[in-house]
Amino acid sequence: MRPSIRFLDEQLITRILDEARELLRTLGVTIHNPEVLTILGDHGAEVDMAAEHAKFTDELIDKALKTSPSSFRLYDVLGNQTHDFSGKNVHYTPGSAAINVLDQSTGEARRPVTADYIRYAKLVGGLKHIAAQSTAFVPGDVAEPISDSYRLFLSLLSCEKPVVTGAFTKNFDVISDLQLIVRGNAEELKQKPLTVISVCPTAPLKWTAAASQNLLDCARHSIPVEYISMPLPGFMAPVTIVGSVIQHTAETLSGITISQLANPGTPMLYGGAPGIFDMRFETTPMGAIETMMIDCAYVEVGKFLNIPTQAYTAMGDAKLPDMQAGFETGMGAALGALTGVNNIAGPGILDFINTFSLEKLVVDNEICGMTFRLLEGIQPRDDFPAVPLFEEFLRDKHLIIADHTRKHLRDEIHLPGPTIDRANRARWQKKGSLTIGELASGEVERIVAEAAPTGLDEGVQAQLIERMEGAARSAGMDALPQRDA
Amino acid sequence: MRCPRGTREFGSSFTVRQISTTSDPVEIAGSNNQNQMEPEMGILNDIGASLLAGDDKKIVEQVNHAIETKVPTTEILDDGLIAGMNVVGTKFRNEEMYLPEVLLSARAMTAAVTLLKPLLIAEEVPSRGKVILGSVQGDLHDIGKNLVGIMLEGAGFAVVDLGIDVPPNKFIEAAVEENASVIGVSSLLTTTMANMKGVVDLVEERGLTEQVKVLVGGAPLTEEFAESIGANGYAYDAANAVEKVIALVGER
Numbered sequence: 001m002r003p004s005i006r007f008l009d010e011q012l013i014t015r016i017l018d019e020a021r022e023l024l025r026t027l028g029v030t031i032h033n034p035e036v037l038t039i040l041g042d043h044g045a046e047v048d049m050a051a052e053h054a055k056f057t058d059e060l061i062d063k064a065l066k067t068s069p070s071s072f073r074l075y076d077v078l079g080n081q082t083h084d085f086s087g088k089n090v091h092y093t094p095g096s097a098a099i100n101v102l103d104q105s106t107g108e109a110r111r112p113v114t115a116d117y118i119r120y121a122k123l124v125g126g127l128k129h130i131a132a133q134s135t136a137f138v139p140g141d142v143a144e145p146i147s148d149s150y151r152l153f154l155s156l157l158s159c160e161k162p163v164v165t166g167a168f169t170k171n172f173d174v175i176s177d178l179q180l181i182v183r184g185n186a187e188e189l190k191q192k193p194l195t196v197i198s199v200c201p202t203a204p205l206k207w208t209a210a211a212s213q214n215l216l217d218c219a220r221h222s223i224p225v226e227y228i229s230m231p232l233p234g235f236m237a238p239v240t241i242v243g244s245v246i247q248h249t250a251e252t253l254s255g256i257t258i259s260q261l262a263n264p265g266t267p268m269l270y271g272g273a274p275g276i277f278d279m280r281f282e283t284t285p286m287g288a289i290e291t292m293m294i295d296c297a298y299v300e301v302g303k304f305l306n307i308p309t310q311a312y313t314a315m316g317d318a319k320l321p322d323m324q325a326g327f328e329t330g331m332g333a334a335l336g337a338l339t340g341v342n343n344i345a346g347p348g349i350l351d352f353i354n355t356f357s358l359e360k361l362v363v364d365n366e367i368c369g370m371t372f373r374l375l376e377g378i379q380p381r382d383d384f385p386a387v388p389l390f391e392e393f394l395r396d397k398h399l400i401i402a403d404h405t406r407k408h409l410r411d412e413i414h415l416p417g418p419t420i421d422r423a424n425r426a427r428w429q430k431k432g433s434l435t436i437g438e439l440a441s442g443e444v445e446r447i448v449a450e451a452a453p454t455g456l457d458e459g460v461q462a463q464l465i466e467r468m469e470g471a472a473r474s475a476g477m478d479a480l481p482q483r484d485a
Numbered sequence: 486m487r488c489p490r491g492t493r494e495f496g497s498s499f500t501v502r503q504i505s506t507t508s509d510p511v512e513i514a515g516s517n518n519q520n521q522m523e524p525e526m527g528i529l530n531d532i533g534a535s536l537l538a539g540d541d542k543k544i545v546e547q548v549n550h551a552i553e554t555k556v557p558t559t560e561i562l563d564d565g566l567i568a569g570m571n572v573v574g575t576k577f578r579n580e581e582m583y584l585p586e587v588l589l590s591a592r593a594m595t596a597a598v599t600l601l602k603p604l605l606i607a608e609e610v611p612s613r614g615k616v617i618l619g620s621v622q623g624d625l626h627d628i629g630k631n632l633v634g635i636m637l638e639g640a641g642f643a644v645v646d647l648g649i650d651v652p653p654n655k656f657i658e659a660a661v662e663e664n665a666s667v668i669g670v671s672s673l674l675t676t677t678m679a680n681m682k683g684v685v686d687l688v689e690e691r692g693l694t695e696q697v698k699v700l701v702g703g704a705p706l707t708e709e710f711a712e713s714i715g716a717n718g719y720a721y722d723a724a725n726a727v728e729k730v731i732a733l734v735g736e737r
Binding site for chain 1: 539580583584585586588589592628631632704707708719721722725
């Protein structure tokens, strides 16, 4: 059996959903987008255009849920399938949109530039347990209006894995154009999604003009979205976990409704990024156990609705990739995996999603690998009847070369990569007494140096460059930063 | 056509490296195409491949065939078996082979050496060396020590295992009687590791320091401890013990 955990029983999930619907019916949602309000009004919502507000109906919500896909797949830049967002399948994605990169050589968190991003993308390409790229941080060497599309551009050129990204400017046409160039046409992009776009409601119960427009844009291109509701218990959400999940459910249901009414069947992830509010420091720790509990709880609601899920659970809040970073990430990754989150985000992230560390990403990749072993659970493998094996054991005094050992060794025991120290002390000392940070640093350099060039067609690459250069010129830049440093 | 001892390829994908702590990969010049090899090279190549696969049945057939077709015994040993175990050692260190596969190869090696033994004695070919093994006096643990024994045999050494709770004089007597070059002493307990010094002291007392080297190992030990009791070497695991024994035998 596959191991799993539950935080909510069905009765509580139903109650949470009822309360969330009640919020949408009676209090409604503020939406700063006339087009979205019109769509909702056309389908029976009670809309106040002047107040930019809509009250939902159960029929409206039910209609949206009926067309919500229960699964979808992602494909890499070459068109190969990489993700199957269905059931309890788990995939890991690096955390995204950090403002700093941790420079391992100086220990300083600094603004990242293009060269950092390319190193990151190459690294992701070499990490076995990380299935997708995220647009992990924002390069600071391009004009602000193109900073979101530029991250995607660099990802598509530097690594073949699909991309979880977001749009925070009005440049969605660049983001969609880049994807259309890779796939060739709109139908191919629809058949083989290349990205998931994170779209965030604002607490409480509000959609900004940009976010709601993103929902419409994604729906029109059938580009998958993940809703990132962010309740902050005690500050921007009820302090209780259940209260926060009710808010999350209402905000996410409102997003689902907008997407599905705009284009029925739009693929979606039922996601979020809650964080408890630490009243001592005015921070939102992502590595807090209650944050993880809210994540797991809303994922259970999403699964109850039969919608694939996403959660930011595998990350830490320490400023360096230290013991705190390790235990928070490990705990969150394991909880997310046991809950069956389809897209677990966070690897590489530190400092309340403000800082990204390539070294931490290497370590987190090992955490992810261990959770995949965890999910395989405990299976009988030629263990019954037990007497013959133990007869062999008693006869030979050991089982180290037994057929049983050799047959099952690699399935039963997950052996992590070179970052994880399992040597005895003498052997460890012989290798230089390296810390996990030093080992990870070596792995970063090795993987980046050995990264193979992308298999993306050179003509397609040229089109991507041309499109991005055009966007850069529109944003007032003469040229894009050098990429071959 | 002979390769230097321990520097051969089996098939086309392996670079042979001596089992030692310092040596670098040795690239082999010449063709890997068996059809272009002299017949005995093909047999030796097959023996090496069977060793790598840990196939103790096939290797017995191949070694018998090599003996029948008059391939020199030393070539079978050096260019087939020992060179093959060197590849195994390299692959183990590179994490391409795990302990069970290494021990299977070791078992195949033992089966092959058993066939060669009468010929080696008749031809007066010196053995790679003999090692006396045992758990130190007062210590009843033997799993690590047994693993060392299997690995040493697999590397072509003769091993005399005295078992557990072995007093110093038993080690010395066995070493003299068997004309062994190395005594390997194991300890799992901090309370028994001090007894290892008794073995080292007795070797010195009997004036055997030139002929017999003492190698120590076990979970609580360190390089510093080994040095402090005057041991000739310290091994941190079984594979390392093979490397250290090779180095000590070379020192003799």
